[in-house]
Amino acid sequence: IKAGERLKVLAAIRRWxxxxxxxxxxxxxxxxxxxxxxxxxxxxxxxxxAELDPRLHAVLAEEETRSTFRKLIEKMSPDEAFPLLDxxxxxxxxxxxxxxxxxxxxxAALEVHEDLAAAHMRRGLLTAREGGTVGEVIADIRASAxxxxxxxxxxxxxxAGRLKGVVRRRDLLMNPDATPISAIMQTDPVVxxxxxxxxxxxxxxxxxxIHNLAVVDADGVLLGGITPRELRQIADEEAEEDALLMGGVxxxxxxxxxxLQIVRRRLPWILGGxxxxxxxxxxxxxxxxxxxxxxxxxxxxxxxxxTAGNVGIQASTMSIQAIGQGMTWKxxxxxxxxxxxxxxxxxxxxxxxxxxxxxxxVSAFIEIGNAPSLALTCVLSLTLVTVIAGTFGSLxxxxxxxxxxxxxxxxxxxxxxxxxxxxxxxFFSIASAFYL
Amino acid sequence: IKAGERLKVLAAIRRWxxxxxxxxxxxxxxxxxxxxxxxxxxxxxxxxxAELDPRLHAVLAEEETRSTFRKLIEKMSPDEAFPLLDxxxxxxxxxxxxxxxxxxxxxAALEVHEDLAAAHMRRGLLTAREGGTVGEVIADIRASAxxxxxxxxxxxxxxAGRLKGVVRRRDLLMNPDATPISAIMQTDPVVxxxxxxxxxxxxxxxxxxIHNLAVVDADGVLLGGITPRELRQIADEEAEEDALLMGGVxxxxxxxxxxLQIVRRRLPWILGGxxxxxxxxxxxxxxxxxxxxxxxxxxxxxxxxxTAGNVGIQASTMSIQAIGQGMTWKxxxxxxxxxxxxxxxxxxxxxxxxxxxxxxxVSAFIEIGNAPSLALTCVLSLTLVTVIAGTFGSLxxxxxxxxxxxxxxxxxxxxxxxxxxxxxxxFFSIASAFYL
Numbered sequence: 001i002k003a004g005e006r007l008k009v010l011a012a013i014r015r016w017x018x019x020x021x022x023x024x025x026x027x028x029x030x031x032x033x034x035x036x037x038x039x040x041x042x043x044x045x046x047x048x049x050a051e052l053d054p055r056l057h058a059v060l061a062e063e064e065t066r067s068t069f070r071k072l073i074e075k076m077s078p079d080e081a082f083p084l085l086d087x088x089x090x091x092x093x094x095x096x097x098x099x100x101x102x103x104x105x106x107x108a109a110l111e112v113h114e115d116l117a118a119a120h121m122r123r124g125l126l127t128a129r130e131g132g133t134v135g136e137v138i139a140d141i142r143a144s145a146x147x148x149x150x151x152x153x154x155x156x157x158x159x160a161g162r163l164k165g166v167v168r169r170r171d172l173l174m175n176p177d178a179t180p181i182s183a184i185m186q187t188d189p190v191v192x193x194x195x196x197x198x199x200x201x202x203x204x205x206x207x208x209x210i211h212n213l214a215v216v217d218a219d220g221v222l223l224g225g226i227t228p229r230e231l232r233q234i235a236d237e238e239a240e241e242d243a244l245l246m247g248g249v250x251x252x253x254x255x256x257x258x259x260l261q262i263v264r265r266r267l268p269w270i271l272g273g274x275x276x277x278x279x280x281x282x283x284x285x286x287x288x289x290x291x292x293x294x295x296x297x298x299x300x301x302x303x304x305x306x307t308a309g310n311v312g313i314q315a316s317t318m319s320i321q322a323i324g325q326g327m328t329w330k331x332x333x334x335x336x337x338x339x340x341x342x343x344x345x346x347x348x349x350x351x352x353x354x355x356x357x358x359x360x361x362v363s364a365f366i367e368i369g370n371a372p373s374l375a376l377t378c379v380l381s382l383t384l385v386t387v388i389a390g391t392f393g394s395l396x397x398x399x400x401x402x403x404x405x406x407x408x409x410x411x412x413x414x415x416x417x418x419x420x421x422x423x424x425x426x427f428f429s430i431a432s433a434f435y436l
Numbered sequence: 437i438k439a440g441e442r443l444k445v446l447a448a449i450r451r452w453x454x455x456x457x458x459x460x461x462x463x464x465x466x467x468x469x470x471x472x473x474x475x476x477x478x479x480x481x482x483x484x485x486a487e488l489d490p491r492l493h494a495v496l497a498e499e500e501t502r503s504t505f506r507k508l509i510e511k512m513s514p515d516e517a518f519p520l521l522d523x524x525x526x527x528x529x530x531x532x533x534x535x536x537x538x539x540x541x542x543x544a545a546l547e548v549h550e551d552l553a554a555a556h557m558r559r560g561l562l563t564a565r566e567g568g569t570v571g572e573v574i575a576d577i578r579a580s581a582x583x584x585x586x587x588x589x590x591x592x593x594x595x596a597g598r599l600k601g602v603v604r605r606r607d608l609l610m611n612p613d614a615t616p617i618s619a620i621m622q623t624d625p626v627v628x629x630x631x632x633x634x635x636x637x638x639x640x641x642x643x644x645x646i647h648n649l650a651v652v653d654a655d656g657v658l659l660g661g662i663t664p665r666e667l668r669q670i671a672d673e674e675a676e677e678d679a680l681l682m683g684g685v686x687x688x689x690x691x692x693x694x695x696l697q698i699v700r701r702r703l704p705w706i707l708g709g710x711x712x713x714x715x716x717x718x719x720x721x722x723x724x725x726x727x728x729x730x731x732x733x734x735x736x737x738x739x740x741x742x743t744a745g746n747v748g749i750q751a752s753t754m755s756i757q758a759i760g761q762g763m764t765w766k767x768x769x770x771x772x773x774x775x776x777x778x779x780x781x782x783x784x785x786x787x788x789x790x791x792x793x794x795x796x797x798v799s800a801f802i803e804i805g806n807a808p809s810l811a812l813t814c815v816l817s818l819t820l821v822t823v824i825a826g827t828f829g830s831l832x833x834x835x836x837x838x839x840x841x842x843x844x845x846x847x848x849x850x851x852x853x854x855x856x857x858x859x860x861x862x863f864f865s866i867a868s869a870f871y872l
Binding site: 138141142145151169170172173174175176211228232239240243244246247248249253257258259260262263266267269270271273274276277278280281282284285288289291292295296297298299300301302303305306307309310311313314316317318320321339340342343346347350351354355358386416417420424 | 574577578581587605606608609610611612647664668675676679680682683684685689693694695696698699702703705706707709710712713714716717718720721724725727728731732733734735736737738739741742743745746747749750752753754756757775776778779782783786787790791794822852853856860
């Protein structure tokens with residue numbers, strides 16, 4: 001259907017809510033999505049673009065759609081256009097700004113490092129003077145209703161533009177018209193500067209359980225605000241970064257990376273894992289004589305490695321979550337560690353016993369020299385490996401945090417490989433003592 | 437200091453903001469925290485409890501503080517008390533409700549399954565009649581200001597209590613007093629029922645980009661609302677669950693689990709990993725003769741397993757994130773997969789070459805039979821293993837999603853162990869062909 005009949009298609013989707021058009025876009029091949037965007041009347045195009053996940057803009061903004069994009073962005077307010085441009089590759093965004101009425105302002109905003117509060121700041125906030133009353137502020141809002149895009153809190157400033165307080169919408173609605181603003185405003189609002197790192201903005205908002213922060217300059221002059229929507233966006237970005245780190249991918253990876261970018265973001269982690277694996281390999285190499293004598297020992301390498309790795313990841317996942325939730329209650333730290341160790345001991349004994357039974361079972365069918373000793377080796381080594389992996393796994397995130405490193409790097413590659421080395425070392429030591 | 441001098445301590449913290457008292461609590465040993473809570477005047481205790489992370493309530497609510505808790509909860513409104521009670525073990529919460537003025541209502545709410553919309557619903561919403569005007573609604577709000585705890589949207593209902601529309605606070609502030617409510621209300625508000633699963637509530641809110649949902653019964657009668665705060669709470673819970681699944685811990689794990697609960701939530705995953713490891717072990721076992729001939733091959737097991745595991749986790753992390761962000765643009769799926777494969781090929785060649793060089797280097801010092809063939813084996817097998825692990829790692833989350841399973845279970849234990857088997861199999865096949 002999408003092979004030319006513009007009017008029919010537009011008639012069909014004219015009354016759809018933007019969210020549905022969005023789903024259509026996502027389900028279409030990008031070639032058709034681009035054509036549809038070109039066909040759309042401007043208001044519809046703007047509505048859809050604003051709804052669209054920023055990461056999809058990059059797909060749409062191919063060479064051929066450039067003029068459609070430029071046209072749409074010129075019709076948007078700077079606050080609307082900024083997030084769209086920000087999601088595009090930098091050079092491309094600057095190119096789109098050619099001839100834009102707010103080109104200078106937007107270009108300056110795009111130059112701001114994206115991790116700073118300034119990049120998430122909403123300008124054009126509603127302000128009021130300290131001397132006014134509730135009725136006057138409401139009258140002001142109504143008079144300028146046409147220009148207001150988003151009505152959040154009302155910021156109270158003095159003559160120099162310095163922030164004095166904040167009035168919530170609920171307080172405007174709940175108090176009589178004659179109430180003076182100074183009586184209902186919250187003084188000492190939580191503020192950040194434009195240079196505050198977004199991670200600190202988020203931490204501050206979480207610690208204070210607030211969803212609106214004012215951005216001020218060094219003199220306390222109000223520059224803008226960070227609203228719940230922006231806070232959510234920052235939280236999403238940070239969570240994404242953590243998930244990537246835990247999976248061993250350097251932050252900043254997107255789904256549009258070229259193969260070379262993919263290599264750059266992942267190879268260092270793989271090579272890091274290789275270092276650990278080489279140590280494990282040399283441990284195994286040092287038991288070459290033992291292996292020549294009893295090659296069956298090699299079969300237990302994956303069992304020991306998988307168990308140590310899994311136990312370590314489980315324990316560190318819980319610790320990372322505890323840190324993320326601010327659950328660093330010192331009072332019961334030892335108590336929690338004790339439960340962790342006790343649980344690891346039980347898990348290790350179960351896993352060791354299961355493997356030992358498997359060994360005895362297999363020895364009934366296949367010739368295995370000295371099967372009871374091998375079973376004993378399995379119980380002992382798997383229990384010890386599990387306890388050590390569980391203990392280290394739950395401690396390392398806290399150690400990294402104390403060293404001011406991101407605990408998320410602790411899981412995945414880091415924990416797994418270090419546990420591999422321990423696991424193999426413990427297994428072969430115990431095997432040498434009890435089996436050979 | 438906290439060994440008896442109640443008045444001094446209270447005088448010192450009397451003027452602190454609740455967030456700071458909170459930090460103090462978290463830093464204290466739980467014994468002292470409990471004593472401090474007992475000492476506090478009621479208003480202060482309630483403020484601190486309400487700020488406190490719900491998971492910390494469980495620590496505070498030991499036997500000795502039970503009467504303090506009961507006293508504080510009796511003074512709270514049902515909406516305030518519910519989340520606190522909900523965070524406590526079920527039996528304990530019911531016990532605290534003895535003699536509570538709203539015991540029956542709260543007990544019923546606690547019985548609701550915590551994954552349903554009803555468990556997150558806020559009651560006592562502000563409602564208005566369709567016939568009114570902006571001025572009348574504001575006058576109503578002001579008249580009942582004392583009873584309003586949280587002022588969100590105003591829900592418009594008919595005489596039977598059926599939901600007709602929603603009025604945002606901004607529209608009340610931005611429109612003249614004489615505007616009829618019916619002119620500014622949003623009709624067809626997004627609704628869910630009390631039995632809707634919280635996951636569906638979240639998905640709906642995300643798809644529609646809204647932060648407030650109304651909860652209605654089968655007749656469309658308004659029961660309550662889900663506010664941004666509750667949505668955030670649901671999103672946090674779901675993210676937590678995903679992180680746990682990816683780390684191989686069954687959902688529902690808390691930091692207060694007993695060792696036995698820890699075992700129950702983790703052991704099944706470890707045993708699942710053991711199944712995969714046993715397959716890998718039997719693959720190695722089937723090459724026992726080769727290993728007896730050249731025990732050095734065992735040294736490469738951790739190298740192959742670590743590389744396959746890490747590459748697989750990286751690729752699946754990206755795919756899971758793409759799914760989570762709704763980035764399932766069918767148009768460029770093949771294109772994305774192609775880049776993934778190309779990048780894996782490069783990564784594999786680099787890792788293989790590095791290991792081959794190490795082998796040649798080590799063979800200069802230690803006797804390794806036929807080192808060039810061994811180096812060739814490393815390049816070939818590591819490249820092949822990386823490409824396969826990368827391809828499967830990025831596909832499996834999409835396959836699981838198509839099978840309506842949670843893609844988060846794909847990483848961690850599942851991907852790692854299946855890659856272990858592939859990796860070992862590929863390595864020993866290539867080694868048999870080229871090295872032995």
